[in-house]
Amino acid sequence: MTAQQPVTYDAFVELAAADMAVVGLVLKGSRAHGDMITRHSDHDLYVVLADDATTNLTRFAGHRTAELDLVVVTLTEFRAAGMPGFERYALARAQVVLDRLDGGIARILADKARLSADEAFQDAGAWLDAYANSLYRSVKNHRDGQALAARLDAADSVRFLLELLFALDRRPRPYNKYLKWELARHPLPGWNTDVLLHAVDRISATGDVRLQRHLFTLVEAAARQAGHSEVLDAWGEDLELMRPQSDQAIQPLTARLPDATCRLCGSS
Numbered sequence: 001m002t003a004q005q006p007v008t009y010d011a012f013v014e015l016a017a018a019d020m021a022v023v024g025l026v027l028k029g030s031r032a033h034g035d036m037i038t039r040h041s042d043h044d045l046y047v048v049l050a051d052d053a054t055t056n057l058t059r060f061a062g063h064r065t066a067e068l069d070l071v072v073v074t075l076t077e078f079r080a081a082g083m084p085g086f087e088r089y090a091l092a093r094a095q096v097v098l099d100r101l102d103g104g105i106a107r108i109l110a111d112k113a114r115l116s117a118d119e120a121f122q123d124a125g126a127w128l129d130a131y132a133n134s135l136y137r138s139v140k141n142h143r144d145g146q147a148l149a150a151r152l153d154a155a156d157s158v159r160f161l162l163e164l165l166f167a168l169d170r171r172p173r174p175y176n177k178y179l180k181w182e183l184a185r186h187p188l189p190g191w192n193t194d195v196l197l198h199a200v201d202r203i204s205a206t207g208d209v210r211l212q213r214h215l216f217t218l219v220e221a222a223a224r225q226a227g228h229s230e231v232l233d234a235w236g237e238d239l240e241l242m243r244p245q246s247d248q249a250i251q252p253l254t255a256r257l258p259d260a261t262c263r264l265c266g267s268s
Helices: 009-017 056-060 075-080 087-092 104-113 117-143 147-168 176-185 193-206 209-225 229-233 236-242
Strands: 022-028 043-049 068-074 095-099
Touching: 009 022, 009 043, 009 056, 009 068, 009 095, 022 075, 022 087, 022 104, 043 056, 043 075, 056 068, 068 075, 087 104, 095 104, 117 147, 117 209, 117 229, 117 236, 147 193, 147 209, 176 193, 193 209, 209 229, 209 236
Parallel strands: 043 068
Antiparallel strands: 022 043, 022 095
């Protein structure tokens, strides 16, 4: 078997498991998300080698076929993967195929799935400011008759909103493909998943300004409770443009606010 010859996932796992230089095998992507698997899904596999180990499996570094993509890294490199970075969510929800470190590989994945308190606070503050910026631009463009700009800014705001909400829960934001999967199995505390998904869907598609403003009232309450009042207050009087206007009745989506920690309420 060579890196140039086709190799199946099962065959490679058997080969790697027989090599004591391999301390871990980690499967990520659709194959790690159960019912997200389709006929197009390949196997994305991390091959974790002991630091300073010698093995001819390194010849498979960068191996990529329709069935199998391999990432060959040392243990030190694996600890750093996605910390921070786009890969973090993929590893946070990855599956352990082989762990020769008595649970050490699983603990590394668990660390990637949970932001530290300081990291989450700093990230949430930055995402909150970015969300407010895009929301403000969307509402202002709508006011000024710039329909396309308003919709584009609204779509941008949804990205920052989701980053913010997951940071508030000390979690990496899932890729868009896995958003529904993630929320169905790991809901954001205090948020109604169905209503939240409906809101981000509608805002992304239409730039609905009234909905954006009502959603912002809930985000503002959550952010202030989480200690981010300074970020919001820096917007000064511009906050008023982001909030519901006096002539806008509260919609059923956000009619119920059971307590100060409510994120997004309403019946599903």
